Amino acid sequence: MKIIDIQNIKREFKLGDELIQALKGVDLQIQKNEYVALMGPSGSGKSTLMNILGCLDTPSSGQYLLNNIDVSSMNDNDLATIRNKQIGFVFQTFNLIPRLSTLDNVALPLVYAGWNKSKREERAKEVLEQVGLAERMKHKPNELSGGQRQRVAVARALVNFPSLILADEPTGNLDSKTSYEIMALFDEIQRLGNTVVLVTHEEDIAKYTHRIVRLRDGLIESDLPNNR
Secondary structure: OOOEEEEEEEEEEEEEEEEEEEEEEEEEEEEEEEEEEEOOOOOHHHHHHHHHHOOOOOOOOOEEEEEEEEEOOOOHHHHHHHHHHEEEEEEOOOEEEEEEOOHHHHHHHHHHOOHHHHHHHHHHHHHHOOOOOHOOOHHHHHHHOOHHHHHHHHHHOOOOOOOEEEEOOOOOOOOHHHHHHHHHHHHHHHOOOEEEEEEEOOOOHOOOOOOEEEEEOEEEEEEOOOOO
């Protein structure tokens, strides 16, 4: 079953009088439970593609089906609903709210989804246990190490049972040892049935995935299985 089906996606930006073609006609299909890395040099279009996959941006033309829903021409409100129900995000900078506890940070997407407090906390505790942080529930982000903060971010991404996990340079702010621990966690998440798409410029991080899609100059240069 296809989670992502992109057909001839183009994205253009106006920069003064110049028209920048960030994506020049990309086709991409990703099946349920795949583990895919998006790679490419700076300016290749990988971040633009990630933003479109995450419904943070819309294409200039082309079609994007997410779980058979056409999201390519949705308005901002509809895209926000899709993001909250279907997609879990993990960012390089963690994006945690400093004044909230670990538990409340993880439960935040469920506030927007309309869950009551006891159900939110119960679900947040479940995913914190899953990422090995049950004993850090009451801690604030500044009381955690970088690796622990990224685990909180992973737990938050998992909390609303998303069909797709999008991770943008998730090890970019971590040392090598912690990076490998976080990648082992993504391995486990994928084994449990989640679809994971990872943007990275690091070859040793991409090696963890099962398929590597390389972009260059707004087009897919190669799309190959990763024989780990």
